[in-house]
Amino acid sequence: MNLRLSDLSAxxxxxxxxxxxxxxxxxxxNISYLSHVVQVDEEHVALSNQFFAKTAANVRANPKVTLILVDGFTGDQFLLDIGFVRSIDTGALFDKIARQLKASSAQVGMSDVMRLRSADIFRVHGIEKVxxxxETALAMAGRAPxxxxxxxxAINAIEQQAEADEIIDTLLDEVQRVLGYGNALVLIHDNHRGCLITTGSIGYERSGLGSEVAGSEGLIGAAATSGQTIKVSDMSRVRRFGEAIGLETEGAENTTRTVGFPQLPRAMSQIAVPMTARGTVTGVLFVESTExxxxxxxxxxxxxILAKQAAGVLRASEREAAAAEPRQTAPAPEPAVNGRKVHVAHHRFDDSVFVDGTYIVKGVAGTLLRLMLDWHLSEGRSEFTNREMRLAAGARMPEIKDNLETRLLLLRRRLEEKHAPIRLIRVGRGRVRLEAEGSLVLNATTGDDDA
Incomplete structure (x- = not known):
């Protein structure tokens, strides 16, 4: 049997x-270990070149090289007879290898050390199984194609959804149903703050809704900035990204205005898939497994495919909600006659919002709640449209023109998760209603000393 490189994908x-x-x-x-070997096509492989001066000198002096590859599923070993073709330090292939190296080395805090100097291209002259x-293990036993x-x-199910929450929840459900992965997140890009915010979650003890990842941090940040899928297939030797930023208590959230990133104990594989619509990355689908x-x-x-479909439908939903015509709104419902006051604090410096002392959200979502509260208290209204919120907030936050629906979704879900005495109810396309279990009292500050 003649082996091809595509037969050695594992x-x-x-x-x-x-x-x-x-x-x-x-x-x-001379023998050395390699951190990354990438298949270029059926005749070529690319090898990462980071530290191995002796290996590099030998290759230039004697281009005949032997490479040993090991199948991570079965343990099978393969000898490759390869010959040096050229070295590259720019281009799409180099960038792909560099991103993967940076993302995986960031897991162990070595992103500034493990930098790719070049990638060496080799032609494969022969492949021999050792x-x-x-007897070796059966590959992927029990995994159906x-x-x-x-x-x-799944694609049709996502396409049929009209609202942001339905689209995101359907994406996560279909990842679980079609592929069998039980732990997944959807993070939406926030241009205003330069980060990605967890807006959907499945399979975690703590949802992590509202947790943030810096725009260039780890696998998720690399996928968002590059528009390419990034994965790590064995976490046993690397540090779990969330461990460095995880927070476990509500008290910590109230103090830091930061939500802990959700944790999957003993995660072994992670993949970050960009959600791209018309060439723009709007979010990331992040999936992990203990295998x-x-x-x-x-x-x-x-x-x-699923991530791209969801991104496109979210984009269409956003546009339809923005174009929805306003309608005559009903008078604000009277608060419960119980004498209760619901205290809301808004801090302008980061737009964080606390309800009765409990941290809810910050950023654009916090600004939106502040707007609705202002209108409710000054005009007696409880129903609001996406259009008016976008116009009112746009002067201060130009980026708000994108993903307003997902910011409202995050706000609504955080209010629900914290059992806050304020609720945000969707009453139609591009319209929401604010409800409270008492009289609202807004305390707006510009500093960060009285959170």
């Missing part, structure tokens, strides 16, 4: 280091 996951054997011009052998004295009919159904090598090539492709 060897390029980076779980088990590859080995490169070279020799100097006078025949002195005979094993013991992705069902195309099921994937088609090593959880994301096969076909799984990655299916996740990219």
């Amino acid at each position: 060897c390029f996951e980076g779980v088990i280091p590859s080995i490169i054997a070279t020799a100097s011009a006078d025949g002195m052998p 005979p094993s004295p013991v 992705v069902s195309l009919p099921a994937l088609s159904e 090593r090598l959880a994301f096969r090539q076909e799984d990655e492709a299916a996740l990219e």
